[in-house]
Each structure stands twice: as C-alpha cells, then as structure tokens.
Amino acid sequence: MNILLEVLNKINAFLWGAPSMILLVGTGLFLTFALKGLQFTKLWYAFKLAFTPDKEDSEAEGDVSNFKALMTSLAGMIGNGNIAGIATAITLGGPGALFWMWVVGLIGMSTKYAEAVLAQIYRVKNPNGEYSSGPMYYIERGLGKKWKPLAIGFAFFAGIAALGTGNAVQSNTIADVMDNSFHVTGWVTGVLLVILTGLIIFGGIKRISNVAGVFVPVLAILYIAGSMLILILNFDQIIPAFGLIFHHAFTPVSAAGGFTGFVVTQAIQHGVSKGIFSNEAGMGTVAMIAGNAKTSHPAKQGLVAMTGTFIVTIIVCSMTGLVLVITGFWDPSGGLLSGVEHNANLDGGALTSAAFGAVLGVIGEYIVSISVVFFGFSTIIAWYVYGSKSFEYLFGVKYVGIYGVLFLAATYIGSVADLKLVWAFADMANALMIIPNLIGLLLLYKVVKQQTENYFANPIEKEQLQKNA
Structure with missing residues (x-):
C-alpha cells in the first residue's frame, strides 16, 4: 500500500504541477478576453439575477430555480477547502498566497460562466423527467460522437472523485471534528x-x-459573521494585514529562528492550486447542476453560476485568510496580533479553529467546528449530484440507485478509515476531470461567445443593464 501511495503521490505531483496550473489559468484568461471581461463588467447584474426572483425564469423549462441551482453548486464549493485548504495555502505559501487565490478566483469566474452556459445549451431530459447536464454532454453533443471517449473519461473520473474528495474525505473530516470537539466516536x-x-x-x-x-x-452567514466579528474586534490590523498579503505576493518572506520563510513561487503555487480546489473553476462540476436550472436564456444561468466563484473565493476564503494573517497563525514565530499563543504543530482546519479561538475563545472554536461539520455535509450531498449524473451518463438512469448505495458505503468508510490512499486516488481523479473539460471549453468557446452576444444584444436586456449601471 505504501508503494501504491508513493506512486500516486508522484502522479499527482505531475498532474497538479505547472502544466495543469498553466492550462487552468490560461483557459480562464482566454475566456476572460473572449468574453470581454464579462465577470467584471456584469458582476452587479449577475448578483441581481441570482438573488432576485424572475417570473420569466420561473416559467422556463427546468427542475429547480436558478437560485437553488446556485445554492447546490455552492454547497459543493463552500466546504472544508475554504477552512482547511486556505490555512494550508497560507502556511505553505505565506500571506501572498491569498492574493494569488483572488487572482485565480476572478479569472475562474469566466470559466464557470462558460461551463454553465454550455450546460444549458446541451442538457438532455432523462427518462425520469429530470434534466441531465455536464461536460460529458457538451463534449459529446457539442463536439460530436468522435469526442465521446473524452466525455466518458470525464464522467468516469468525476464519479470516482465524487466518492473520494466529495464524500469519503468530507465524512472523514466531519468524524474527526465530531470526535475532537463533541466526543462522538467515528462509527456513530x-x-x-x-x-x-x-x-x-x-x-x-x-x-x-x-x-x-x-x-x-x-x-x-454563521461563518462570515464569526470572521467579521474577529475583524471588527481587530479593525486596526486589517490594513496591515492587506499590506502583508500584497507585499508577500511579490516578495519572499524571510526566515527567522526556526521559521523557514517562503519564496514567491510558493505563494503562487499554493494560492493557485488551493484557489482552484476551493472554487472548482475548470472542474466542470457547476455544469452538472446548472442544466437543471429554470432560466429563459443560457447566458443568464452563466451569470448566476459565476457569482458562486466570487462568493467562495473573494468573500469566504478571504475571511479565513484575513483571520489567519491578523492573528498571526500563518507564522509560528508571531503575527500582527500580540498576546496570542501559537502552536507550530497545528495545520489545516485545526489551525483555523485555533485562530478563531484565540480571539473569541471556545465560541470561536465551536463556530469553526460546526462550520466544518455542516459545510462538509453540504459538500457530500452536492457531490452526490455530480457523481450520480456521471454514473447515469455511463450506465443509464435505471442504475443510478446502485451508485447511491456505493455513495453511502463511501460515506461510512470515510468516517472510520485512514484515507491517505483515498485522498491520493481522489486527487488524481480531480486532476483527470479537468483535462477533458478544459478541452471542451476551449473548442466550444465560440458557442459561449455567440450566446453571450445574443443575450446582451436583446433590447430588453440592454435597458435592464442600463438601470443597474
């Protein structure tokens, strides 16, 4: 098993190395230019669409409202990656990692937009009367039958990733927190x-x-409120915290005592990789729920979907990052907030919990613990959607129940087992999901661009945009 784990770790180091990071960021940049920076110029309008009921959308074809589709997508994204993942990024890459996380999040919004637009265009209705969508559908239906092996590859790896990263890994984290914070054993x-x-x-x-x-x-709201309370109580340290983030995005962090310091490449690497892990831009997951949304035009659902990346990266991840920087828990040698005791042995979610606890006491620790449990659970149910859609594509809707049983088995196993091997398999599956999806997005970008131009050329939408300007 140790040999297999070592092999998988080497494969993952390559798959998640510079080539995939360049491909992910490059695709986001390409779509940003192709869509004329739509994620910046139409952001306010996108939020209005996401949170304001629209009669035209409610009467459109689909299974759920675009708001509920967004919430389901957010359930998959707002998980332990936003609590433990950010802590890992900052402890391995320094405060500057948060800056590069923002960059990849803003660029990734265009990727999310394109995924959701294509999901609406190429969705199909299954025998149960529900819509099915995702990269496997827009690859096969948009590019043609000869590309079906690529679509099958995406669905296969997405199904594995859902059992691992989206399920067993989450239940394992939940079980650890329940044991450490509430003394509930893993099997219970x-x-x-x-x-x-x-x-x-x-x-x-x-x-x-x-x-x-x-x-x-x-x-x-619970997690952001706890974070905001810490920031308000230490409001005088907010500007210095931003100063550290921007400074160390381009300048190495010097070593001191037993502290090893960070180079800029570490900030970029960990900021980009953990940013993608937290917002899932390029993974194609949003496309597997966006096709279920009721919307009068594919571009509208694309706009709604891209707000999820903004919420996760610019708001939720920033809250975690700022708390860690202000309390100094990113640096065992000390930080901006004086009088705080540090533990250099902490990492991930435990580090975030300690940072909250340092300011808010046991209440802060419970805020993080409760957030980890329920964020993890919401991630599990969202990833079931992704896994079951993939299984349906591969084997047909009548066999989805089998996947449900496998999924529940993975949930239990994750809560009681050592998951190093599962983590490694899941990381590999996540990386191998991305490649076919990005190929599909790049080859179908003209379809996305055409739909976008068609939507914003509509006189009614032009008038609506002017009102919201």
Whole structure:
C-alpha cells in the first residue's frame, strides 16, 4: 500500500504541477478576453439575477430555480477547502498566497460562466423527467460522437472523485471534528451521516436543492459573521494585514529562528492550486447542476453560476485568510496580533479553529467546528449530484440507485478509515476531470461567445443593464 501511495503521490505531483496550473489559468484568461471581461463588467447584474426572483425564469423549462441551482453548486464549493485548504495555502505559501487565490478566483469566474452556459445549451431530459447536464454532454453533443471517449473519461473520473474528495474525505473530516470537539466516536458519526445523506439524496434533485437552499445561506452567514466579528474586534490590523498579503505576493518572506520563510513561487503555487480546489473553476462540476436550472436564456444561468466563484473565493476564503494573517497563525514565530499563543504543530482546519479561538475563545472554536461539520455535509450531498449524473451518463438512469448505495458505503468508510490512499486516488481523479473539460471549453468557446452576444444584444436586456449601471 505504501508503494501504491508513493506512486500516486508522484502522479499527482505531475498532474497538479505547472502544466495543469498553466492550462487552468490560461483557459480562464482566454475566456476572460473572449468574453470581454464579462465577470467584471456584469458582476452587479449577475448578483441581481441570482438573488432576485424572475417570473420569466420561473416559467422556463427546468427542475429547480436558478437560485437553488446556485445554492447546490455552492454547497459543493463552500466546504472544508475554504477552512482547511486556505490555512494550508497560507502556511505553505505565506500571506501572498491569498492574493494569488483572488487572482485565480476572478479569472475562474469566466470559466464557470462558460461551463454553465454550455450546460444549458446541451442538457438532455432523462427518462425520469429530470434534466441531465455536464461536460460529458457538451463534449459529446457539442463536439460530436468522435469526442465521446473524452466525455466518458470525464464522467468516469468525476464519479470516482465524487466518492473520494466529495464524500469519503468530507465524512472523514466531519468524524474527526465530531470526535475532537463533541466526543462522538467515528462509527456513530458514520451511521448518522449515512442516514441523513440517504434521506436527502434519494429524494432527487429537488430535495437536494431544497436542503442546499436552506443550509448554504445559514452556514455561510454563521461563518462570515464569526470572521467579521474577529475583524471588527481587530479593525486596526486589517490594513496591515492587506499590506502583508500584497507585499508577500511579490516578495519572499524571510526566515527567522526556526521559521523557514517562503519564496514567491510558493505563494503562487499554493494560492493557485488551493484557489482552484476551493472554487472548482475548470472542474466542470457547476455544469452538472446548472442544466437543471429554470432560466429563459443560457447566458443568464452563466451569470448566476459565476457569482458562486466570487462568493467562495473573494468573500469566504478571504475571511479565513484575513483571520489567519491578523492573528498571526500563518507564522509560528508571531503575527500582527500580540498576546496570542501559537502552536507550530497545528495545520489545516485545526489551525483555523485555533485562530478563531484565540480571539473569541471556545465560541470561536465551536463556530469553526460546526462550520466544518455542516459545510462538509453540504459538500457530500452536492457531490452526490455530480457523481450520480456521471454514473447515469455511463450506465443509464435505471442504475443510478446502485451508485447511491456505493455513495453511502463511501460515506461510512470515510468516517472510520485512514484515507491517505483515498485522498491520493481522489486527487488524481480531480486532476483527470479537468483535462477533458478544459478541452471542451476551449473548442466550444465560440458557442459561449455567440450566446453571450445574443443575450446582451436583446433590447430588453440592454435597458435592464442600463438601470443597474
């Protein structure tokens, strides 16, 4: 097993190395220029579409509202990557990693937009009467049958990633927190997760989206409120924190004592990789829920979908990052906030929890613990959508129930097992999802551009945009 793990780690080091980072960021930059910086010029309008009910959309074809589709997508994105992942990025790359996370998030918004637009255009209705969509559909239907092997490859790796990264890894993290913070043993947590997950996922996309529509806003508000309280209590350190972030995005962090310091390349590498992991831009996951949305035009759902990346990266990840920088927990030798004791052995979610606890006491630690548990659970149910859509594409809708059973088994196993090998397999599957999806996006960008120009050329939309300018 150790040999297999070592081999997988080497494969992942290559797959998640410079070539894939360049491909991901390059695709985002290309789409940003092709769409004329739409994620910047139409951002306010996109938020209005996301959070304002539209009668025209409610009467359109689809399974759920575009708001619930966004919440389901956010359920998959706002997970432990935003708590543990950001802590890892900053402790391995310094405060400057947060700057590069912002950059990749803003660029990735155009990628998310394109994924959602193509999901709407190439979606299909399955025998159960629900819509199915995703990169596998726009690759096969948009590029032609000869590209089907690429579509199959995406679906296969997405199904594996859903069992691993989207499920077992999340249940493992939840079990650890439940044990450490609430003294609930792993097998009990596993049984509870299996029951709750089963009750939700077997209710179909509408039940999943209804749960996400309640869970995600409440959890996000709780976590952001805790972060904001820490920032308010230390408001005089906010500007110095931003100063550190911008400074170390381009300048190495010097070593001091036992602290090894960071070089700029580490800030870029960890900021970009953890940014992509947290917002999923380029992975194609948003396309597997965006096709279920009721919307009068594909471009509208694209605009709604891209707000998710902004919410996750620019808001939620920034809250975690600023708290870590202000409290100094990114640096074992000390930080901006004096009088705080540091523990150099902490990392990931434990480090974030300690940073919250240093300012808010046990309440801060519980905010992080509760967030980890419920963010992780919301991620599990969202990734079931992605995995089941992939399984449906590969084997047909009548066999999706089998995937549901496998999914629940992975939920329980994750809560009681050592998952180093699962982590490695899941990381590889995540990387191998990205390649076919980005190929599809690049080859179909003209379709996205045409739909975008068609939508904004509409006189009614022009008038609406002018009102919101």
